[in-house]
Amino acid sequence: QKEVEQDPGPLSVPEGAIVSLNCTYSNSAFQYFMWYRQYSRKGPELLMYTYSSGNKEDGRFTAQVDKSSKYISLFIRDSQPSDSATYLCAMDSSYKLIFGSGTRLLVRP
Amino acid sequence: EAGVTQFPSHSVIEKGQTVTLRCDPISGHDNLYWYRRVMGKEIKFLLHFVKESKQDESGMPNNRFLAERTGGTYSTLKVQPAELEDSGVYFCASMYSGLGEQYFGPGTRLTVT
Numbered sequence A: 001q002k003e004v005e006q007d008p009g010p011l012s013v014p015e016g017a018i019v020s021l022n023c024t025y026s027n028s029a030f031q032y033f034m035w036y037r038q039y040s041r042k043g044p045e046l047l048m049y050t051y052s053s054g055n056k057e058d059g060r061f062t063a064q065v066d067k068s069s070k071y072i073s074l075f076i077r078d079s080q081p082s083d084s085a086t087y088l089c090a091m092d093s094s095y096k097l098i099f100g101s102g103t104r105l106l107v108r109p
Numbered sequence B: 001e002a003g004v005t006q007f008p009s010h011s012v013i014e015k016g017q018t019v020t021l022r023c024d025p026i027s028g029h030d031n032l033y034w035y036r037r038v039m040g041k042e043i044k045f046l047l048h049f050v051k052e053s054k055q056d057e058s059g060m061p062n063n064r065f066l067a068e069r070t071g072g073t074y075s076t077l078k079v080q081p082a083e084l085e086d087s088g089v090y091f092c093a094s095m096y097s098g099l100g101e102q103y104f105g106p107g108t109r110l111t112v113t
Helices: none
Strands: A004-006 A011-014 A019-025 A032-038 A045-051 A054-058 A061-066 A071-076 A085-093 A096-099 A103-108 B005-007 B010-013 B019-024 B031-037 B044-050 B053-056 B065-069 B075-079 B088-095 B108-112
Touching (some): A032 A061, A071 A085, B010 B019, B019 B108
Parallel strands (some): A011 A103
Antiparallel strands (some): A032 A045, B005 B019, B019 B075, B031 B088
């Protein structure tokens, strides 16, 4: 069983939709949770960084962490075609990141 | 501020040859990481430097892989001899201190034929 599970998608939504991306994990020791965005042939770009449980908002992006359920989410409001990318969740384990496999998102104009 | 840079962006070599990948972290970042993504799999940790010291190399696949970080600045990852299963994208990341916020480079795509 993988430590971090993420639906690979692809997820296709119309422009302006609210997007929900999710990951589950098995290791209750994880404390730091991140979302990265990766465009094709590029490196992962850090979007959101959250410590422990709770919500964090940054513009159109909201990250949620529910440690009791071992479940994290990223919400994208008013999605744009430029949001089309692969979204990776990652968790910090003893200074190294454990990644999900990534969800491909396509926002249709 | 310049981000993490990696060189080359793409390398194609034959099985048995040697390849050296380079990473220049963000200036002032003591922590430097190497990760790898092979086809169809998630990005996986290879090793972690703090300045010039290897903090954790538990993810290195075998002794064909050698990483160095000269003077605590740039880092190199050498694969010698390369095997077919070494093909993938090798990412470097750096972090100032503490936990969490690692910034990634664009990656080096390695193809072993």
